[in-house]
Amino acid sequence: MSTVPLQPAPTLSWTQGDAEHSARWFSASGALPPKTLQAVDDSLTADDAYRLAAQGTAMLWQGDYHNARQLLSAIARRLPIFSRHDGEDVAKAFYRYRQGRTQRARMLGLLLVPLEPGPAVALRRAPDVAEAWTAAAGDVAEATVTPLQDVLGAVGAFEWRRNGVFVQELDAVIYPHYGTFAPIRSEYLALVEQAELPSTELAFDVGTGTGVLAAILAKRGMQRVIATDTEPRAIACAQENLANLGLDTIVEPTLVSMFPAGKAPLVVCNPPWLPGTANTLLDNAVYDPKSRMLKAFIAGLAEHLDTGGEGWLIISDLAEHLGLRSREELLQWIDKSGLEIKDRLDTEPRHPRSMDRADPFFAARSREVTSLWKLVARA
Template sequence: MTTVSWTENDTQRTARWRSENAAPAPTGIVVITDDIAADKALRIARRGSSLLWRGDFQNARQLMRALDRRLEKRESRTPQASEPGEIFLANRKARAQRAAILGKILIPLEPDYTISLRRAPDTRAACAHAYGPPVDGPNAEHNNSAGEPNAAAGVETLVSLPELLGVISAYEWHRKGVEVAALGARIHPAHGVFTPTRDEYIDLVADAPWPQGLDHPVVWDIGTGTGVLAAVLVKRGAREVVATDISPRAVQCARENVERLGLADRVRVVEADLWPTGGQRADVVVCNPPWIPGRPTSALEQGIYDPGSDMLHRFLGELPDHLTPRGEGWLILSDLAEHLGLRTRDELVARIADAGLTIAGQHETTPRHPRAADSSDPLHAARALERTILWRLAVRTAPTA
């Protein structure tokens, strides 16, 4: 973990720098308190310095909101693009720039993850969930379950305020869980694992018919995340589900969820880059890849953005080698990228055909999330047309002579 230094009250200080989004460590730190004006704070941040907050915690949140309003106001004066794809890219760039400025507000964490600021919440459980437990003993350091070093005793850690608020929010999702109607139960996401709040794709998997003659199939869930689809597949009659994910956090999260649901005897969760090892084949292979071609900027965005559609293309290209003769691949994909001009339907269909696959059926639904009906959203025109589609893919057989 990187160490940063600054001068405070004529004393040289050091602390550890933590960023789950791999943001670079601050190169200049200015200590600020409650009396700073938002315009002055914005000028300091725009010059590249970070703002170490030593005042009231709730006032730090108010400062962040004030900076966000100013940045949003300036964005509104920028000429708007006209094409959906250009609007999307400009909007994403603007959000990234705003996030970079807001991320310069820093909060100090004590070695036990407490915040020694007035009106600060108790963040110990939330930080332990995201970062791993704090370490007892001077200068001790061990790795957490994600392979990252824990905080060492006696050393302050600096984190950005937006990240800390995200850690707190993620812990609340984890603690309370997300109700999944298709399960009749709650799924508990972990920090850094995509939360299944868009339930229309879950319903597609719950309702799609099994391939003919395969009433209790062996199913693989590729990129399982929280394990929600693996649980749904078992509930609806799969004989066995193997769920894979490349993220150790997702694997641990999925294991905890299937154990909590009492399904561990029929769901095996393994860490893998797409496919389970061992040479077996599956009757149904389900994959819900990231829906938008693009580069993620955080662990959470890995569930949304797929650079060059790499995961999608690999899944399609390698799927025939992993299906039983009567098996199907179920690809769950939003067509939002098509409406944004980032991918065409013809390109997707051509990829399916080039992989030696044929389309055995399609099931689609209209998204139900709030942004689909938000006319103030810059991408409203594209979102209003969006459909979530389950593509049923089978291996194309050679014609008989």
């Protein structure tokens, strides 16, 4: 049996004084090591830091940790603020907005910090990040360099994991892991909690994430749920949440792409709602490149439905209001896959951005409708 050799971890090399240095490179987004790097400390001004970042020069911080955080904020304040052009097409404006967000992430990702085994940030006054970093990225076995943004992201995600998110439909708390989407938009959860079940025998939850939809189905009396995901961290997250809820004998988290083997009377999927490229782990829960997951669910649904079974597609129409996908395209995909629409349950958003008139895309967000489409195989 042949094996695929492991790829060596990427390294970062730089010169400081007369000495050559190197360290392992880590980026949560999978970014390549920067080509140019300059060691900097507390004497670096915010203007000079912004200039270096704009030139694509990474800065390896060797000063005080809290000063590094302040510098990162100062760089962010100097970045351009997005605004819509008069009469600009909404789709073009949103594409330009996404380009700006990508550029912003790239520039802020150029302020780097050293990590050492522990794991620990090797800077003065650095907080204890051992638990947070291990939960997000694993152990640190050797000297490593990473964007400060990744450290802050790991710490923030660990707070979400430690505190959890109360889910009214479960009357319980769900604990999202690093890289899994926190179920903070309750309207789509309410749709799954309220929709009439075609059966309580078996359900597939495709793309389970934290396991929240699988848990709601189990709470509603589903005897067995197979919950799939392609990400090991999502499977681990779902397993932990389901065990906490006492539902681990009903729900089976399974590492597989899209559908498990076989058929079910109910197949549920809540794919990312917007076509687009994901720039971060959390973006994967929001952006679906070229609508690949949405198309795969619709295309494969009929062959995984029992006779008389239903597929529940939970998705918002924000992409339509942003000009990223038309309703006609969605209906065509459904029709070409041998499916028809049995019913559709709609709800309006209640999240803060849908009511923020200062948002450049308020007109689109305020008209958003989240729906549960009940799809069945065409007779």
